[in-house]
Amino acid sequence: MIPSKPRFILALVVLGVIGYLSIAAPKPVPPLAPFLDPVRGVWAVARNAVLPQTAAGTVPGLTAQARVFYDLRGVPHVFAASELDAYRALGYVTARDRLFQLDLQTRAAAGTLTELVGPVALGVDQETRALGLPRAVERQLLGVDTASEAWRTVEAYSDGINAYIDGMHAADLPLEYRLLDARPARWKPVNTLYLLARMGLTLAYDPEELRRLRVAALVGDRAADALLSPRAAIQEPIEPNGQTAPRIDSTPLPPPGAPDTAAGALALALGSATRGLDALSRHGSGGDVTLGSNNWAVSPARTRDKFALLAGDPHLDLTLPSIWYAAHLSAGGLDVYGVTLPGAPAVTIGFNRNVAWTFTNTGADVMDFYAESVDVAAHPTKYLVDGTWRPLEQRVERYRDTDGRVFATDTVLYTHRGPMRRAGGRWLSMRWTVLDRPMMIATFLQIAHARSADEWLSDMSTYAWPAQNMLVADRSGTIAIRSTGTFPMRPDNGRGDIVRDGTKSASDWTGSWPVSRYPGARNPAQGFLASANQQPVDPRMDSTYLGADWPDPWRAMRINALLRADSQATVDDMRNDQTDPGSARADLFVPAFLAAAHTVLAATPNDSVLHDAADLLGAWDRRYTEDNERAVLFEMAMRELARRLWDELIPPGDSAPAVRPPESVIAALLQQPSSVWWDDRRTSGTVERRDDILAASLRAALGDAKRRYGEPGNDNWRWSKVQHANIYHLLELPSLSRLNIEVQGGPGTLSPSSGSGRAGPSWRMVVQMGPDVHGWGTLPGGESGNPASGRYDNMLRSWRTGTLDALYFPLDSQVLAGPPRSPSLTLSPPGRR
Amino acid sequence: MRDVKPFLLATCIFALATWAAPWPVIPVVSAVMLLVAPRAFSPLMLACAAGAAWGGILAWTTLYAPLGRLAAELGGIVHLPGAALVALSVAVAAALAWGGAELALAVRARASPSVVVHKDN
Numbered sequence: 001m002i003p004s005k006p007r008f009i010l011a012l013v014v015l016g017v018i019g020y021l022s023i024a025a026p027k028p029v030p031p032l033a034p035f036l037d038p039v040r041g042v043w044a045v046a047r048n049a050v051l052p053q054t055a056a057g058t059v060p061g062l063t064a065q066a067r068v069f070y071d072l073r074g075v076p077h078v079f080a081a082s083e084l085d086a087y088r089a090l091g092y093v094t095a096r097d098r099l100f101q102l103d104l105q106t107r108a109a110a111g112t113l114t115e116l117v118g119p120v121a122l123g124v125d126q127e128t129r130a131l132g133l134p135r136a137v138e139r140q141l142l143g144v145d146t147a148s149e150a151w152r153t154v155e156a157y158s159d160g161i162n163a164y165i166d167g168m169h170a171a172d173l174p175l176e177y178r179l180l181d182a183r184p185a186r187w188k189p190v191n192t193l194y195l196l197a198r199m200g201l202t203l204a205y206d207p208e209e210l211r212r213l214r215v216a217a218l219v220g221d222r223a224a225d226a227l228l229s230p231r232a233a234i235q236e237p238i239e240p241n242g243q244t245a246p247r248i249d250s251t252p253l254p255p256p257g258a259p260d261t262a263a264g265a266l267a268l269a270l271g272s273a274t275r276g277l278d279a280l281s282r283h284g285s286g287g288d289v290t291l292g293s294n295n296w297a298v299s300p301a302r303t304r305d306k307f308a309l310l311a312g313d314p315h316l317d318l319t320l321p322s323i324w325y326a327a328h329l330s331a332g333g334l335d336v337y338g339v340t341l342p343g344a345p346a347v348t349i350g351f352n353r354n355v356a357w358t359f360t361n362t363g364a365d366v367m368d369f370y371a372e373s374v375d376v377a378a379h380p381t382k383y384l385v386d387g388t389w390r391p392l393e394q395r396v397e398r399y400r401d402t403d404g405r406v407f408a409t410d411t412v413l414y415t416h417r418g419p420m421r422r423a424g425g426r427w428l429s430m431r432w433t434v435l436d437r438p439m440m441i442a443t444f445l446q447i448a449h450a451r452s453a454d455e456w457l458s459d460m461s462t463y464a465w466p467a468q469n470m471l472v473a474d475r476s477g478t479i480a481i482r483s484t485g486t487f488p489m490r491p492d493n494g495r496g497d498i499v500r501d502g503t504k505s506a507s508d509w510t511g512s513w514p515v516s517r518y519p520g521a522r523n524p525a526q527g528f529l530a531s532a533n534q535q536p537v538d539p540r541m542d543s544t545y546l547g548a549d550w551p552d553p554w555r556a557m558r559i560n561a562l563l564r565a566d567s568q569a570t571v572d573d574m575r576n577d578q579t580d581p582g583s584a585r586a587d588l589f590v591p592a593f594l595a596a597a598h599t600v601l602a603a604t605p606n607d608s609v610l611h612d613a614a615d616l617l618g619a620w621d622r623r624y625t626e627d628n629e630r631a632v633l634f635e636m637a638m639r640e641l642a643r644r645l646w647d648e649l650i651p652p653g654d655s656a657p658a659v660r661p662p663e664s665v666i667a668a669l670l671q672q673p674s675s676v677w678w679d680d681r682r683t684s685g686t687v688e689r690r691d692d693i694l695a696a697s698l699r700a701a702l703g704d705a706k707r708r709y710g711e712p713g714n715d716n717w718r719w720s721k722v723q724h725a726n727i728y729h730l731l732e733l734p735s736l737s738r739l740n741i742e743v744q745g746g747p748g749t750l751s752p753s754s755g756s757g758r759a760g761p762s763w764r765m766v767v768q769m770g771p772d773v774h775g776w777g778t779l780p781g782g783e784s785g786n787p788a789s790g791r792y793d794n795m796l797r798s799w800r801t802g803t804l805d806a807l808y809f810p811l812d813s814q815v816l817a818g819p820p821r822s823p824s825l826t827l828s829p830p831g832r833r
Numbered sequence: 834m835r836d837v838k839p840f841l842l843a844t845c846i847f848a849l850a851t852w853a854a855p856w857p858v859i860p861v862v863s864a865v866m867l868l869v870a871p872r873a874f875s876p877l878m879l880a881c882a883a884g885a886a887w888g889g890i891l892a893w894t895t896l897y898a899p900l901g902r903l904a905a906e907l908g909g910i911v912h913l914p915g916a917a918l919v920a921l922s923v924a925v926a927a928a929l930a931w932g933g934a935e936l937a938l939a940v941r942a943r944a945s946p947s948v949v950v951h952k953d954n
Contacts, residue, residue, distance in 0.1 A: 011876075011935030014928050015860060022856065033856040033929065036922040038890040040855060042907065043922070046898040170855075179910070735909020788903035 027118065027402075030181050042178050044171035049789035051823035058830045059088050059163040061156060068093055068825040069816035071808045074783040074791035076825075077328040079813040084156040086331035087345040089827050091160020094325055095187075096825075098342040098785045100176040101321055102161065103184050104730055106191040106343055109198035110134050114407075115400050116182055122399055122408055129397045130412055132419035132435050133201065137193045140438035150442035154189045157345030161187040163827075175787060176731060182402060192441065195343035200434030202316065203361045203466035208497040208548055209369050210270045214658045217264030219648050220257025227253075227661040228497070228549035232535040233668040236556045238469055238481060239519040240526055241538040244564065246557050246584075249668045255676045256648045266499055269424030270369060292551065292752050292759075293360035294578070295471040296530035296559055297479040299523060304568040307770040310473040311574040312349055312358025315752070316762040318727040320737060320792065321785035324348075324763045326777070328809060329448075336448040337775060337809045339763050346444035349763060351775055351809075355450045355474045356767035360531045362467035362483045365547040366433040368490070368509075370417055370502030374427050383415050383427070384503045392420065417508070429502055431509065433486045437464045453478040453522070460484055461515045469531035475769045481529045482520030483536040487513040487546060494545040519546075528563040532556040532750075552663050554748035557584035574766045575776065578750060579802030585663065585748035586622040586634060592670050593637060594618050596694035610695055613637075613702035616712055624746035624753070626720035631746055632709060635722075637701035638747075641666065644693050647680050663748075719746065725800075726757040727780055729787070736787045741800055751802070764804060775807035839873040840882055847886030847930065859883050859926055860933025867937040876934035883930030884923040891919055 021032035035041050051070050059066075064081035066089040071077060076093045080086040095102060107113045111128035113121035128134070144151050165184055177183060208228075216224035236246040294313040300306045316323050324339035329347065338350015349358045374380030375389060382389040393414040398406045413420045420429040443463045450456035453474040460470055460482075467485025472478075488509040490496055500507040519536035521529055532555035536546065561584065562577050563569070597614035601607060613633065620630030642660055649657035669675055673690035680688050688696075709716040716722075720742040729736035743760075745751035751761055765777040778798040784791035798805050816822045843866060850858045863879045894900045904915030911918070 007935055008939045011932040011939075015932035015936070018925060018928060018932070033925055036918075036925050037851070037856045038887045038894070038922060039851050041922075043891060043894060043900060043903070046894055046900040046903040049899050049903070050897065733910050735906050787906045788899050790899065 025181075027181065028179075030179055035178060040170040042175065044173075045175045045178070045786060046788045048172055049784070049786045049792075051791075053821065053823055055823075055825045057092060057163065057167055057825065057827050059092055059160055059827050060830055061159045062088055062827060062829040064829070066827045067813055067817075068827065069813060069822040070824070071816065071822060073805055073808070074794060075326045075328065075808070076783075077808070077810065077813070077816055078330065080329075080331040083331050083334050084152060086329045086334060087153050087156045088160040088163075090327055090329060090340065090345060091157035091162075091187075092164045092827055093160075093327070093825065094340070094342050095161040095164035097783055097791075098321055098325055099165070099184055100174045101730060101785050102187065102191075102342050104176075105198060106194045109194035109201070110137070110191075111397070112400070115402060115404070117180060118402050119399075119407060125399055126397075126410060128201075129410075130419060130421060131201070131205075132412065132414065132430075132432075133197045134194075134397075135395055135412070135414070135419075136435040137190060137197050140193055141190050143438065148442065150440070150445055151189070153345050153445055154192050154441060157192065158187050158189045174785060175736075179731070179733075192344050193438065195341060196441070197434060199341065200466050203468075204366050204432070204434050206363065206365070207270065207274050207367060207369070208365050209499050210267060210274060211549060211659045212497045213263045213267035213270060213499070215649060215661075216260045217267050218256075218259055218651065218658065220260050221263070222254050223256050224263075227665055228659070229665075230495070230497070230545050230548040231539040231543075232550040232553060233662065233664040234553045234557070235538045235540075236534055236553045236560055237519070237538045237541075238483060238529075238531040238534065238536040238556075239521050239538070239541070240524045240529075241541055246553065246560075247538075248664075248671065250671055251668075252672055253665070253669060253675055253677060265424065266371070266426070269426040270428060270499065272423040292533055292555060294530070294532045294555055294559060294750055295358045295360050295469065295481075296528060296563060296574075296577075297471055297473045297481070298563065298569045298574075299479055299527040300477040302527040302563075302567050302569055304570045305768070305770065307768050308473040308475075308477045308479055309569055309571065309574055310351075310356045310358065310471065310479070310765075310767045310769065311578060312356075312471070312763070312765040312767075313578050313750075314349065314359060314361075314762050315760055318725060318758055318760050318762065318780050320727050320729045320781045320787075321783075322762065322779045322781040324779060326763075326779065326783060326807075330812075334448055335811075337807060338765075339779075344441065344444075346441055347448055348444060349765065351767045351773055352448060352450070353475075353773055355447075355453060355456050355472060356769060356773065356775070357447065357456060357470065357472040358765060359468040359470055360533055362469050362485060362536060363533055363547060363551060364467045364483070364485065364487050364536075365496040365545070366465065366467060366486065366488060368417075368431045368488070368496050369499045370415075370429045370431070370507060371499055372415060372420060372427045372429050372502035377422075377425070377427075380413065380427065383420070383429075385416075386503070386505050390416070415502070417502070428499070431488075433465045433467075433488065437486060440464065452476065453480045457482060469533075469536065471529060471531065473767070473769050475771070475773065477769070478523055479529055480520065480522040481531060482518050483531075483546075484515075484518055487518075489513060490545070495548075496545060497548040513544075517542075517544075526564075527567075528569075530556060530559045530563060532559060549662065552585070552748065554583065554585040554663075555750050555752065558582055558748075558750055571766055571768055571774075571776065575764075575802065575804050578761070578764050578766075578804075579744050580750045581623040581625045581628075581744045581746075583622055583624060583746065583749050586620075586631075588667055588670075589638065589641075590617060590620065590622055590634060593634075593694050593698050596691035597698055599691045600695035607699070609702055610699045612712075613698045616702070617698065624719055624723075624744060624749050626718070626742050626744055628719040629713065629717040631719045632717050632722050633701055633705050633712075635747065636704050637698045638663070640697035640700045640704070641694065644680050644697055645669070645677065647682055648677070723753050724757045725753060725760055725780075727796075728758060738781075738793060738796060741796075743800055744802070761799070764799070764802070765807075766804060773809065775809060776804040777807050778804050836878060839870070840878055840885075843874060843879055843882035844885045844889065847883045847926070848890060851886060851890060851926075856929065859929040860936070863930035863933035864937035864940075867934045868941055871938075871941065874934070876931050876938060879934045880927040880931035884927035887926035888919075888923045891922065 066080035111125040338347035373384040417431040446459040534556040646657040747754040908915035
């Protein structure tokens with residue numbers, strides 16, 4: 001029979017539709033047939049999820065064969081003939097596991113996300129470029145000594161990445177590229193600089209001036225100074241101050257002053273200029289402290305085994321794959337284990353056979369704003385300095401789509417200080433250490449070789465940004481810490497939290513702190529050192545301005561309390577402390593709430609709600625364990641307290657404070673029961689005192705908690721039902737993310753869990769510096785970026801429970817090559833396979 | 834029963850073709866098979882064979898790779914069970930093969946309209 005015409009037409013339609021959806025499908029739909037092809041399509045991602053028992057590759061530039069063995073946790077151990085070869089191999093294995101992450105992170109820093117994901121990312125790219133990051137990187141590149149060992153290492157790493165990209169088959173394409181219908185670009189050495197600039201943005205972007213202006217606009221300059229003070233209200237500094245307990249500032253808080261309208265206008269301008277980057281500030285967009293890290297070390301005398309112990313616990317955004325990539329590099333004089341940033345050829349946090357090190361963010365003020373005068377407000381070409389017009393540098397930024405076509409342009413203006421932006425009719429320029437000097441990868445390459453803590457600190461002396469509290473311990477038992485980075489010196493009062501007059505060159509930075517002045521300590525008498533982003537040095541010891549509005553010291557207080565109480569510290573103690581559910585914050589505020597409730601109940605004994613609330617809170621053990629059913633009441637009471645206490649900071653027409661001062665300021669206010677700040681000005685005819693506000697907050701918290709979670713005792717009150725960790729995939733696809741993870745810890749605990757749960761411990765590590773160095777660690781995910789791989793999230797369990805895994809640090813490759821054989825990869829120079 | 838051998842043959846050819854070349858090979862191979870051996874193959878059989886070939890490759894993959902986990906992750910993205918995406922892959926292969934075969938049938942009929950082309954029409 002002759003085929004029917006309808007079937008012929010139907011066949012044409014079927015093939016046409018499939019062809020269209022496969023070749024010209026509108027984004028974001030991936031091309032249908034290529035996507036579903038069982039050999040080259042998305043299903044190939046499953047085949048790449050498994051490490052083959054043996055694999056081989058070629059890497060141009062290798063001087064000899066390099067071997068890579070993967071241990072049971074999926075961590076690569078690189079054994080190479082030379083250091084450059086080791087970094088080439090590191091580039092290769094990083095690309096093999098994290099290619100999409102390499103690409104995405106770099107593009108985010110370069111302001112070229114639109115070239116990967118299309119115009120949807122234009123706003124993000126514009127913010128990045130307006131900050132001046134790409135320009136700064138380009139200028140840094142011009143100053144690079146291309147003959148230096150560091151740059152040769154960057155190039156070697158780049159060679160490794162490109163060798164992997166060049167050797168990729170269609171089936172090797174990571175899932176994300178398939179979803180986006182994109183291809184990876186070849187890697188350039190400059191991408192490493194972009195990536196490091198991105199870390200600068202993550203860790204050192206904090207427009208402190210904005211918060212202060214917003215407060216000054218409402219309650220005047222003097223009150224703003226006190227609320228967001230350069231002197232933290234509770235002193236538990238990184239550099240030991242000789243005290244055995246935290247010191248709470250007893251200076252009375254000045255009363256609210258008259259609103260400062262000039263500050264209000266400037267706050268509006270600055271807020272408008274920085275709005276797109278609010279979430280990057282350590283205060284987060286909702287006033288929620290988003291990032292926090294801990295590290296501590298114990299001298300041999302205070303450990304059970306008489307070896308120095310070091311614990312590292314940097315907190316960053318939680319992502320899948322993890323922000324870190326763990327690796328062991330062994331080549332010649334190099335033998336180092338730790339975590340690398342995918343895109344940067346260096347072990348950032350880790351240990352070698354002699355020294356272990358880790359960081360927390362210093363949070364120093366390294367970014368300033370200047371109010372500029374320009375020749376033409378709408379389209380300026382010059383700006384005024386000391387009565388002379390200087391030309392503005394104009395840089396045209398071009399944004400390309402996924403096909404490489406320019407679809408948008410804008411112009412960023414620069415003064416000699418940095419990028420200048422118009423906001424609210426004003427022009428503000430910015431100076432920022434991250435834009436000033438290159439982050440020297442050389443320092444990280446050097447420290448991998450350090451033989452002692454002193455040598456390590458010496459190597460780190462030239463480190464510029466982002467400023468870090470660098471903790472180091474060595475096998476001889478030395479422990480040391482130093483807040484290291486470029487700390488600007490400023491004219492007159494030295495303050496960096498004010499917008500300065502850009503028309504005067506006298507407003508400019510006058511230099512930077514010498515290393516000898518950096519806060520720090522070495523082998524202190526107390527036998528331990530700890531940092532948790534708190535103010536590094538007690539202003540009674542050094543009052544030079546380093547920053548303001550310091551993060552609350554709750555984690556620092558807790559870890560110091562734990563370390564003071566433990567004179568026989570063990571590895572398990574260190575590990576357990578990292579997820580300790582205790583809270584210095586609760587220890588301080590719960591008694592205050594209860595005392596206030598009892599005072600108020602004495603006058604109003606029939607207040608049954610307050611009575612119940614006090615009973616419930618009083619029964620709390622002040623621990624944020626997963627099954628705890630009282631922490632939620634305390635958290636709601638704290639929220640209510642801030643809302644009632646800071647009524648002076650609520651802008652007209654709003655219902656929430658524009659800025660929430662640190663909770664340590666509230667702790668100091670507890671000692672001033674009659675302070676005018678306690679009065680809630682919204683209640684006319686009544687003047688509240690401390691106990692009134694505390695009791696009212698507790699009472700309201702119980703009502704809110706019942707409305708939200710039901711009666712006390714209800715399962716919904718369990719902490720694990722209230723607060724979760726959420727680890728999102730880089731593309732924020734929920735099915736590739738790990739969400740609603742039950743974790744121990746709450747706001748202010750050593751493993752803080754608060755807000756959206758999207759930030760947290762990014763790498764936990766404990767190292768014992770005995771005759772043989774032993775390490776334990778875990779990542780919030782795994783080594784692979786392939787969601788189908790067991791190595792995508794195989795460490796999540798130990799991360800959630802805080803158990804840590806033993807880190808395998810073999811002396812030579814034979815241990816891994818012998819039975820049972822580990823998956824291996826042999827990398828050879830071209831033509832020598 | 835006599836259709837089993839050509840079906841298995843077609844399945845093997847589709848599988849090999851898929852290993853060797855990207856997806857457009859399916860309708861092309863389907864058309865060629867129908868043109869070369871019109872008595873042995875029908876569009877329906879070729880569709881089933883292509884689906885079986887892709888399904889077989891996927892089944893083989895599950896023996897050594899976490900295809901089930903991947904399917905579940907992908908299904909989550911589009912809010913479908915992972916098995917639905919596997920089924921969609923099989924369906925796409927079948928549709929490509931059927932379309933190619935039907936077009937070949939039309940071409941062949943146009944070239945020699947008196948020829949009886951195949952059994953199931």
